[in-house]
Amino acid sequence: xxxxxxxxxxxxxxxxxxxxxxxxxxxxxxxxxxxxxxxxxxxxxxxxxxxxxxxxxxxxxxxxxxxxxxxxxxxxxxxxxxxxxxxxxxxxxxxxxxxxxxxxxxxxxxxxxxxxxxxxxxxxxxxxxxxxxxxxxxxxxxxxxxxxxxxxxxxxxxxxxxxxxxxxxxxxxxxxxxxxxxxxxxxxxxxxxxxxxxxxxxxxxxxxxxxxxxxxxxxxxxxxxxxxxxxxxxxxxxxxxxxxxxxxxxxxxxxxxxxxxxxxxxxxxxxxxxxxxxxxxxxxxxxxxxxxxxxxxxxxxxxxxxxxxxxxxxxxxxxxxxxxxxxxxxxxxxxxxxxxxxxxxxxxxxxxxxxxxxxxxxxxxxxxxxxxxxxxxxxxxxxxxx
Amino acid sequence: xxxxxxxxxxxxxxxxxxxxxxxxxxxxxxxxxxxxxxxxxxxxxxxxxxxxxxxxxxxxxxxxxxxxxxxxxxxxxxxxxxxxxxxxxxxxxxxxxxxxxxxxxxxxxxxxxxxxxxxxxxxxxxxxxxxxxxxxxxxxxxxxxxxxxxxxxxxxxxxxxxxxxxxxxxxxxxxxxxxxxxxxxxxxxxxxxxxxxxxxxxxxxxxxxxxxxxxxxxxxxxxxxxxxxxxxxxxxxxxxxxxxxxxxxxxxxxxxxxxxxxxxxxxxxxxxxxxxxxxxxxxxxxxxxxxxxxxxxxxxxxxxxxxxxxxxxxxxxxxxxxxxxxxxxxxxxxxxxxxxxxxxxxxxxxxxxxxxxxxxxxxxxxxxxxxxxxxxxxxxxxxxxx
Numbered sequence: 058x059x060x061x062x063x064x065x066x067x068x069x070x071x072x073x074x075x076x077x078x079x080x081x082x083x084x085x086x087x088x089x090x091x092x093x094x095x096x097x098x099x100x101x102x103x104x105x106x107x108x109x110x111x112x113x114x115x116x117x118x119x120x121x122x123x124x125x126x127x128x129x130x131x132x133x134x135x136x137x138x139x140x141x142x143x144x145x146x147x148x149x150x151x152x153x154x155x156x157x158x159x160x161x162x163x164x165x166x167x168x169x170x171x172x173x174x175x176x177x178x179x180x181x182x183x184x185x186x187x188x189x190x191x192x193x194x195x196x197x198x199x200x201x202x203x204x205x206x207x208x209x210x211x212x213x214x215x216x217x218x219x220x221x222x223x224x225x226x227x228x229x230x231x232x233x234x235x236x237x238x239x240x241x242x243x244x245x246x247x248x249x250x251x252x253x254x255x256x257x258x259x260x261x262x263x264x265x266x267x268x269x270x271x272x273x274x275x276x277x278x279x280x281x282x283x284x285x286x287x288x289x290x291x292x293x294x295x296x297x298x299x300x301x302x303x304x305x306x307x308x309x310x311x312x313x314x315x316x317x318x319x320x321x322x323x324x325x326x327x328x329x330x331x332x333x334x335x336x337x338x339x340x341x342x343x344x345x346x347x348x349x350x351x352x353x354x355x356x357x358x359x360x361x362x363x364x365x366x367x368x369x370x371x372x373x374x375x376x377x378x379x380x381x382x383x384x385x386x387x388x389x390x391x392x393x394x395x396x397x398x399x400x401x402x403x404x405x406x407x408x409x410x411x412x413x414x415x416x417x418x419x420x421x422x423x424x425x426x427x428x429x430x431x432x433x434x435x436x437x438x439x440x441x442x443x
Numbered sequence: 444x445x446x447x448x449x450x451x452x453x454x455x456x457x458x459x460x461x462x463x464x465x466x467x468x469x470x471x472x473x474x475x476x477x478x479x480x481x482x483x484x485x486x487x488x489x490x491x492x493x494x495x496x497x498x499x500x501x502x503x504x505x506x507x508x509x510x511x512x513x514x515x516x517x518x519x520x521x522x523x524x525x526x527x528x529x530x531x532x533x534x535x536x537x538x539x540x541x542x543x544x545x546x547x548x549x550x551x552x553x554x555x556x557x558x559x560x561x562x563x564x565x566x567x568x569x570x571x572x573x574x575x576x577x578x579x580x581x582x583x584x585x586x587x588x589x590x591x592x593x594x595x596x597x598x599x600x601x602x603x604x605x606x607x608x609x610x611x612x613x614x615x616x617x618x619x620x621x622x623x624x625x626x627x628x629x630x631x632x633x634x635x636x637x638x639x640x641x642x643x644x645x646x647x648x649x650x651x652x653x654x655x656x657x658x659x660x661x662x663x664x665x666x667x668x669x670x671x672x673x674x675x676x677x678x679x680x681x682x683x684x685x686x687x688x689x690x691x692x693x694x695x696x697x698x699x700x701x702x703x704x705x706x707x708x709x710x711x712x713x714x715x716x717x718x719x720x721x722x723x724x725x726x727x728x729x730x731x732x733x734x735x736x737x738x739x740x741x742x743x744x745x746x747x748x749x750x751x752x753x754x755x756x757x758x759x760x761x762x763x764x765x766x767x768x769x770x771x772x773x774x775x776x777x778x779x780x781x782x783x784x785x786x787x788x789x790x791x792x793x794x795x796x797x798x799x800x801x802x803x804x805x806x807x808x809x810x811x812x813x814x815x816x817x818x819x820x821x822x823x824x825x826x827x828x829x
Contacts, residue, residue, distance in 0.1 A: 058683045060458025065451070071700070072446025264680035267664045267687050274656025281652060294650035297444045301653050301699070313687070314457070 058314035065308040067201040068227040079111045082227035086187040087145020088115045093159045095123045095151045118142045126208040127158035132172045135162030146187045153197025157205035160223040176207045182220035190228040195300040196246030198307025200228040215330035232296035244394035245337025247283040250303045252340040256319040257312035259427045273366045278302045323421020327413035341396045345388035346441035351428035400442045444700035451694040453587040454613040465497045468613035472573040473531020474501045479545045481509045481537045512594040513544035518558045521548030532573045539583025543591035546609040562593045568606035576614040581686040582632030584693030586614040601716035618682035630780035631723025633669040636689045638726040642705040643698035645813045659752045664688045709807020713799035727782045731774035732827035737814035786828045796825045
């Protein structure tokens, strides 16, 4: 187990009606609030009105229209608003995209240059305006971590940045907010949660039993509850378990003591940067193909544990057959959740494979992944996805 | 799943040599430090000297001799020292007792009356001096939570108190510090960790799958690594997994969304209040008897899950046989770890059973436990321990 620092300091308000705590969470930081949100779903589901009522003593400036893959242009506009209105605290109401956008706006407020610098060079992030979130999608874990992913479509780049100072101060997680999600977002969000776990579960360390057990438990939670949430969108138990899984999957617990690069996320970032697809869908398509590509004598033991402890598949004498059964189960699971499982279904062809593969390896550091990948490896995985 | 607030904001520095971060963790709060420790083991294992060297720019006042069941008298002395020397931050170097003592000292600094009030009435705790810990025993989880247990032997009381403001600001967890622990402390500490998990695993909620999976994973970690640590005290993997399990077992994760009173802890607190025994030993003795006492038609399903998911026992058709096999395994496990498993072995007889049972029910709120217990129930459990 490698040394690690763990500091998930976000105060989580979890459960039905917990938005009532919003004034306490906001006003400790000040009265000038930048409210960041997306396409307006918070107006349809009542969150917008509730925020306005609860924060009636605050001055609220709005930044709406944050895209699913949030753009640097929106960040720049948010920074401008914060400076113009002397904002004290940013309230992000939405999914990971809205929260990520808010984080980089908060960092940009204290930075004199262009905010894109903070995406390319995270070490330029020094201070960040306090971030409070109201989560409306179980997926990215951004509600309790230091990460943000921002796209610059002008140069086809989608990059992750991060700083301990970007961790939200407080997050309100009400599972009822997930009731009205379109089915594909529930499914894609779950694929994103599971991918966060896979990226840390499949690592070289052999001595991280405790992290592996936490990872397996979170994966089991996703596998149990995503189908229920799809069938019964207002099943509170399913929504609550999925929502808490999304947060715990990427707040540092699962990856503690397990260094090394991720794999599917850097590959998917290239897909989104070129085609603006839903992140979780890209991950679901790439993941089983990546698993098949890296299955070998060295990795088969890990896949056997995955088959046994996560999928509880009946044991088999041939470890490769057992490992493949677990990979089949993974692919089948995403398919049954209604996720299109080939590139052709979402309009991606091989046109940009070479440049995407090259960038994924270079920017994502795939040479330091669980199984190090070359550009040729990534192209081979991408071809399996067609 | 009940609503909950989760806020484990402690910054954890985990791993070999992470004490090097002590100056950063301390000096952000100030230069006047109260160093709290126990019987001097930190002098033998080098931690004391390292603290002195690393904090050479601080003024360090010492409070040593904290007892294993920390006394209110020691707390009072600590408060006096803090006020006299205008302490900025308290550094607790030791196990849970030292940390608990430091927490209530930190609260007492801002309280005008007698510190025992803060133990009896936690809502009197408003502000607390910053607490930083160096952990030397994997057991109580105090390094990342709001709890403290203080004894007042003059009136045979051992009570828990707590406040979000008592959560340590930072904790240094170096598994190598556990290498020199006496075997019985490794075993008793593990029993304490497991008891924290049991107290939350066995709760009425049926819809907390995710918390239950985390609990099972942490229990498996204890079961796997305690025997290894006992056999090979310098096995880093075993120490690291146990140490992180102790922290995660009681930082709020396992109990989130699962209200209700605990059972074995209130009973054990009475044992310690009357006999000053090691907390984890008392818990190990009481736990399997409590399990046998509450096993019934309503609870058997939970014990079946425990048998299957934690102990991985071969399935049986009779659920009660299966449940009892898991309880047997629990008792056998503690015994094999070298813990004396009867009261007679540790000098406890039935003399105070009646008053202890009455107090456990009243003070511990056992009427609100997983299976509500009366005074007679507790006496029956205590008699099974003889």
